[in-house]
Amino acid sequence: MLCISIEEFLFWKKKQLSKGGDQASFAVLLDCIGGITTSDLNLKSINPRGNIHLKKKLEFLESVWDNHLQRSCPIQYLCGITFWRDLKLKVTNKVLIPRPETELIVDIVFNIFRKKSEKLFFAELGTGSGAISIALALAYPFSHGVATDIDQEALEIATKNYINSSKQSNLKFYCGNWWSPLESFKGKLDLAVSNPPYIPIDTYEKLPKEVKNFEPKVALLGGEDGLKHIREIINKAPLFLKENGWLILENHFDQSEKVKQLLIKNKFTSIEIVKDLSGIGRFTIGRYK
Known part of the structure; x- marks a missing residue:
């Protein structure tokens, strides 16, 4: 588990989204590979002085996001997972x-x-x-x-x-x-x-x-x-x-x-x-x- 400050993470997230792509795809990336759900992130963002735990380093998450943006490959295929209704499905x-x-x-x-x-x-x-x-x-x-x-x-x-x-x-x-x-x-x-x-x-x-x-x-x-x-x-x-x-x-x-x-x-x-x-x-x- 990688532990970083919420402030640092939110700054990194803003930088990634400024490159392009959409919030929904980025949320899939964070959940499937980063190990943090949107609801968890929203809760932690209320107190940005705390820390956040990620399954993968930011550099790795960024490389997957860049791959998605450069090749137009669906983020679900890059992550190997998609969400549908209340199911988490391998794709x-x-x-x-x-x-x-x-x-x-x-x-x-x-x-x-x-x-x-x-x-x-x-x-x-x-x-x-x-x-x-x-x-x-x-x-x-x-x-x-x-x-x-x-x-x-x-x-x-x-x-x-x-x-x-x-x-x-x-x-x-x-x-x-x-x-x-x-x-x-x-x-x-x-x-x-x-x-x-x-x-x-x-x-x-x-x-x-x-x-x-x-x-x-x-x-x-x-x-x-x-x-x-x-x-x-x-x-x-x-x-x-x-x-x-x-x-x-x-x-x-x-x-x-x-x-x-x-x-x-x-x-x-x-x-x-x-x-x-x-x-x-x-x-x-x-x-x-």
Whole structure:
């Protein structure tokens, strides 16, 4: 542990942020590598005459921050950790960094299935870091979930995140493309959720370099119109959902109406477009018959 004065630390912090970057990324750096949370720092800042204890030297933290600024590499990949809802998740460039707006998927589920004692059988398609399915498994301890991903390395990360986040055993991971590993669960699911790749190819080419150069293409690119994977998920969903089973999808900001029509075509009802915190139609949900 490195012990320095709070005054010295705050001066150093101000200097780092003056180089560029944002407060949220810097907070991830301090928490994951420095070992000090934002709330701890806020408390200590009230009495700047005291001392602060860090896990790493300031020179090392500064080198990571400079790397982030110079290469535009997401701070989460450099730290190997991201925060999502109340989870602390391991991430590498094999998985997408889960976004704050995706947290709303879990809230949508809470609105549909209000009793945490419910015994649901749910699936997440394209789990990546495991964020959504882990959050659901923790929130509904009497339920059981299955999560799929096409990348075995991503599943290894998701499995580690589940083990680190929970002492439960109500979530299992399967390797394969979308529904393909779940053949034995046809007609048994109460709920399926997915944040699939939905970026159209033209949009993908214009993504910021911190996304395009570092995050996995397979987790972002949704074909020519962005709906390639969403179509496949919706078309096959009726085979796997129970009657009155729900499907919840995240989509691009301008895709909700098209996704809604796909759900109607596949005999879904109770279809709703749910807006994110920015007022964008980010999620499309429906119930099968």
